[in-house]
Amino acid sequence: MKILLDTNILIQRENNTVVPDNIAQLIKIMGELNYKTCIHPLSISEIRKDGNVSRREVNLSKLSSYPTLDGYPNYFEDTEFVALLPEPTTTNDIIDNQLLYCVYQNLVSHLITEDQALLHKADILGLSTVYSVNEALEIFSSDLPKSDINLTSTFKIEHPYNVDINDPIFETLKKSYPEFVNTWWKKVVESDRAIYLFKDSYNSRINAILIPKIEEEDIDCTPKIPRDKFIKICLFKVSEQARGLKLGEHLLTLAIEYAKRNNVNKLYLTHFREENDYLLYLIESYGFVLRGINIRGEEIYTKEIVAPSNIHEISNDPVEINTKYYPSFCDGAIINKFIVPIRPVYHEMLFPNYKHEEEGHGTQMELFTLSDRIKSHGYGIKKAYLSHSFVGSMKPGDLVLFYRSEDYMAITSVGVVEQVHTKITDPELIKKLTAKRTVYSSQDIEKLCEQETHVILFRWCTHLNKEFRYADLLREGIITGQIQRIQTLSDGNYRKIIRGNIDERFTIH
Template sequence: MKLLLDSYVFEEVKRDKVLSENLEDLRNTLKEASIELDSRPLSKADLKKLADLFDFIITENRDIHKISNELGISDKILLLDEALQIFKVYLTRDRIIIPPALKSEPVSNLDYSDPIFDSLKEEYNPEFERWFKKISDEGRNSWVYYRKDGSIGALLIYKFEDESIDNSKPPLPKKKRLKIATLKVTHIGYKIGELFIKMAVDLSVRNGINEIYLTHFTKPPDRLVELISEYGFNKIAIKDNGEDIFVKRLIAKGYEGLKYCSPIEISRIFYPSFYDGDDVKKFVLPILPAYHDRLFTDFPCRQTTLFEHSGEFIVEGNTIKKAYLSHSNIKRIGPGDLILFYRSEDLQAITSVGVVESIHVGISDAERILQLAAKRTVFSRMEIDKLVEEGPVSVFLFRHHIHFTKPLGLEELIGNGILKAAPQSAMELSTERYIKIRERGGIDGRFAIH
């Protein structure tokens, strides 16, 4: 996006403190959002031509605003305070729900001498120092996890791009992409790498970006490649310097090989897209608020805890691949089927969609449950023992894909003939009832394949 600022504004702000503060605020906002701002004198004669060259023109000249109405381009001509409000809202699209243990941090605030950068300095020497200074000066942003001693335990630096990648074989065409410039995790055991991928996907979705990529010097065995491959990153090119380029597509529609992909493959390769056509069944699954809070820490209405604000993670909330335990004994659920989580008691609403990887029913052995779900579950050993005492347990292993933008409350569900009452255990939905939920819940049609 390109903006033009009437250079006469600089004269006007000298006489108006409010204008001066607004201008400074606007310039900082645009810098943070990586929006290009040009400045030059603006005349009535060249207004139409400049309106064709720039997305917006910012001026305090009221005559210019009047002429823009006559030319039919008034939507592109902004006052300073209008621009500030518009682009502050624009910038909020760059902000997503992140755990309190992570910090959104300008790269310029990072300690270049931190050990997390040592391997990068070695790999990219001597270019890394120049690159780090350059992105610091640009105002590039990052997500950081700081250990208790102040050192960096995990880091993701990202960048919005809308350009071609020419220094690779094959070259990649011009396209809006989110680039993961750096992804490093040394604080192991907290699923932060998986969390970073989930956040990068969320950020891309909020900004209308359908492709994420990163470059990496692959050195088998490679833990980063193992991680990103699990969520749909594929090597598609090699840079001139020998780095591999891994790309992830978020949209399955238009992919030539889509008809050969199973629902599970669509879930893995094109996450957060998922298949919800006639080849899979759909189920509503009730979940208590306490477990919903722990399983879906990115749910918009959720309150964070003091534990999280002390710098700790609810690890199962970091994951895309999750597990849920229930006494529901439904054997009809299979790989690729959808589960729609119904948060009981307080919200009493369908909130979220997951794709089943596997289900294991009728288990009465706590050790077996731990074997299946230890890396994913929100349940403690004590809770598992209690569940087993109450009866055979079903283990749902699934991938969380999306939250409804409009959670569907019980009154609406009953009023539209979707449910007869609050679900007490897993229950199957007809295609017609599921479609009503999908349409009313605000699922973005780009991500539902049917």
């Protein structure tokens, strides 16, 4: 396995001498796994242009122990690849594209970077083996027999007066908002707003934080936004040390759940655009739209979670609609539906926030407590399911209803299909397709590939309010026997399952 390292993971502008702990751990793991690492020669050339001689020499010395890639193709000569990307405007854009092209052409198996724009481009290209440091650390460490790498977070709903305002996560906020501590945070404490926190299980630093608030007043924005009831996301931030652990998707899920529980259909947030902007790429991929700027120069982004009544005049693409109005999804008669059986061990890994009826429907805290036994990918919205059974008519936009076999023997959860890949026996291909979504270990995948394996990439949308059990399926004539393979579900039978079990504000017929 050959891994291309973006030099930004080894060079920290704030610290010219020390490599961060997670990067040091990653390098150690790659060495233990005998993975070959390299650096692109264009990255070295760019560093040599640095006019700061001292910094340049320090950076070059950091990179001197890594071999450079021996030859590489020029992406400009591939017109199909060029057409997939926006026109480059800087030298850095060209270098980024060259790095991605090395993955695209399988010159290297993986690219590791902390550049959010580069990670976003990789998503556009469908290059699922372009990782952030924490993503690579989690995925590669799972290939070791034992690992003491701690990537887990502890979730807690906290009172603001119990939050350490000196935690490193607040440093950039204090710089951007001079009044953050003495004015803004003081109001948060006085109003005793609920603070949603993910804390590092090892050092108790805040890994991610969310503060939502119900607002029904004019939004400071040019052009003007019509007055309405919104959930204002007052604070939404993931620390740099926790990037790639799906905590941003966690916060987004929490904010949407907060809106649903308070019968609010719109959310908004304000944001100063930053270089290498993690938040921007995340929120845009889940339907937030730039509406304008406020008097402070912050950008205003809004999101609707209920589609307009004339949505089919706007779009007929169920995947596009689900993306823009997530968690809403299309479930009209023209949408195929499938029952997908899943064993308990994989159900737990794929839906770790699911609460079984006999355990009681828990609080939001229970719904989002993280487990160190579950990969962070399990807590994401985008997921992957692997199976030896398949129905040929399945396509993007279809619905998959997951049936937990053996113990619950019930349908629990609903997702929207994004991609389908069939009849695969190459485990490396499956790892590439599912890299940022998979809860399966390398050993699981290799075992599955002893037979033809089918990959379903989907977005989780909702859990049923009440489990639809095996006995219910039999009684309603939906099935005639055990569910052992993926099977089609008629629209009429689908309606029987969701009746009273899904908030139909979020379904589009």
